[in-house]
Amino acid sequence: MIPRPTRSSESTTAEADAWADVLVRRRxxxxxxxxxxxxxxxxxxxxxxxxxxxxxxxxxxLAATIQHRIRSTRPDSR
Structure with missing residues (x-):
């Protein structure tokens, strides 16, 4: 498993709002x-x-964790 890089800046409310919207819309x-x-x-x-x-x-x-889980369980498409 490839570790996720750490964030270099603080998350903003707008960024969290956007990610929450995407996660809900994508179910x-x-x-x-x-x-x-x-x-x-x-x-x-x-x-x-x-x-x-x-x-x-x-x-x-949470969005990063979900994204990482999706990418790590997806079959390699190369």
Missing amino acids: LLNAALRTPTGQWLVQHKPDGPVRVLTGSADVVE
Whole structure:
């Protein structure tokens, strides 16, 4: 498994909003909602538990983890 590179900058709210939108539209998450406190409520499946993420960086990290999992399980297309 290839390790993911570490981020060099802090994640922004706009970046997290964009990733949350993509993950929900692509049906990789059932729901992702930002609360007024800056926390995020994330649900993977419609009947699954709701996770609380502490901030934008956690949403971007979740997106990176999902993306890494998809790429590492996809058959090599070369």
